[in-house]
Amino acid sequence: MKYTGISKAALNRRNFIILISxxxxxxxxxxxxxxxxxxxxxxxxCPKLFLIIPQGQDILGKMWVNIKSMWFGxxxxxxxxxxxxxxxxxxxxxxxxxxxxxxxIGRFIPEALKINFSWMNAxxxxxxxAGIFIFASFFGIGSIAxxxxxxxxxxxxxxxxxxxxxxxxxxxxxxxxxxxTVLLTGVFAKGGRAYCNLLxxxxxxxxxxxxxxxxxxxxxxxxxxxxxxxxxxxxxxECIMWARKMDDHGKAExxxxxxxxxxxxxxxxxxxxxxxxxxxx
Amino acid sequence: MxxxxxxxxxxxxxxxxxxxxxxxxxxxxxYYHRMLVLTGDAAAAPVYVKExxxxxxxxxxxxxxxxxxxxxxxxxxGRFSCPLPPPVTLSPKxxxxxxxxxxxxxxxxxxxxxxxxxxxxxxxxxxxxKRLSDxxxxxxxxxxxxxxxxxxxx
Numbered sequence: 001m002k003y004t005g006i007s008k009a010a011l012n013r014r015n016f017i018i019l020i021s022x023x024x025x026x027x028x029x030x031x032x033x034x035x036x037x038x039x040x041x042x043x044x045x046c047p048k049l050f051l052i053i054p055q056g057q058d059i060l061g062k063m064w065v066n067i068k069s070m071w072f073g074x075x076x077x078x079x080x081x082x083x084x085x086x087x088x089x090x091x092x093x094x095x096x097x098x099x100x101x102x103x104x105i106g107r108f109i110p111e112a113l114k115i116n117f118s119w120m121n122a123x124x125x126x127x128x129x130a131g132i133f134i135f136a137s138f139f140g141i142g143s144i145a146x147x148x149x150x151x152x153x154x155x156x157x158x159x160x161x162x163x164x165x166x167x168x169x170x171x172x173x174x175x176x177x178x179x180x181t182v183l184l185t186g187v188f189a190k191g192g193r194a195y196c197n198l199l200x201x202x203x204x205x206x207x208x209x210x211x212x213x214x215x216x217x218x219x220x221x222x223x224x225x226x227x228x229x230x231x232x233x234x235x236x237x238e239c240i241m242w243a244r245k246m247d248d249h250g251k252a253e254x255x256x257x258x259x260x261x262x263x264x265x266x267x268x269x270x271x272x273x274x275x276x277x278x279x280x281x
Numbered sequence: 282m283x284x285x286x287x288x289x290x291x292x293x294x295x296x297x298x299x300x301x302x303x304x305x306x307x308x309x310x311x312y313y314h315r316m317l318v319l320t321g322d323a324a325a326a327p328v329y330v331k332e333x334x335x336x337x338x339x340x341x342x343x344x345x346x347x348x349x350x351x352x353x354x355x356x357x358x359g360r361f362s363c364p365l366p367p368p369v370t371l372s373p374k375x376x377x378x379x380x381x382x383x384x385x386x387x388x389x390x391x392x393x394x395x396x397x398x399x400x401x402x403x404x405x406x407x408x409x410x411k412r413l414s415d416x417x418x419x420x421x422x423x424x425x426x427x428x429x430x431x432x433x434x435x
Contacts, residue, residue: 027364027367042394121290128295136305147307164360198297
């Protein structure tokens, strides 16, 4: 196997960072949410609810109220998007415990039991869903808000053994629906990242930021040297975000709206055709 | 870019929007988000829920807008719990504690996450917040069956 600049240590380091961030962000420790005096990733730490465009008069005023009441989550998302623009997907790909934990747990599940969503056009589905998340209230068709929110379900799941308030949520219909979402789009999904890929509005924004960052050359990206690619497809089956596809000429390419830069594809490429760097080939 | 790829993308864009719209309609009758604001008169507007016949979970955001530091919670027909403080506290001084039915160290304006599980067997349901110092009522929220027009905001 040719050297691609990606070591096995880099993959192990990513797993280790996800576990550390789970300890930092999720109950029972949840050390970082505690800065906002919150025990989990809801309330002031919620990174999603402030994105919703409200209905009625003074839309900007209402949005500002939401941003102030969810100041920690709004600041977190601003930092995530800015960091992604210049340094790649450090949050979604390496830190986010809400996406990372189901992925890690899913590695212990046999592949035969997993649901393969890779036939879907993930970016199109994701932006359709995110559009409803953001504009549903504005158009008066309801709200997705906390429904099927992994930022709620996963902290409540990890906190349930310690606190009755979390356990009560998991026992309700909403909690069971959330738990099924975590299982079907996380633990039992191919790659373990179907929630991130299809349903997460923060992931949708982060993917756009990554696309712009790589397009303008601010951040590193996965570059496939198609003259070296032998079309074996091993990177396509290894990709946790289904971002690697074969083009019309049988060569693999990356969709940068989806790529998490986890670097697993580069690691499995026997030809050393995938490199992680700035610039174009 | 060929027309087939564009149509394929548009189909999934519509599918994503349809899935999102379906989720907006998902509203189980045993789970609600409600915000309780502790300010003003002791008598508060009722908290409306669509069903009260079975076990019902109310995920509460309580806003302590009147500055009382120590508050006792009394519940009729249910069980109240709060995940404060978390098992491992970063800074004990900054944390509100909740023990049995009593909050201590509340800050004015702070949001208190809490959970109220109604058992579905009582004749009436009510949650009352009282001052620990003299037992006087800060706010009493009857929980009744009916339609709510509350906008969800933390």
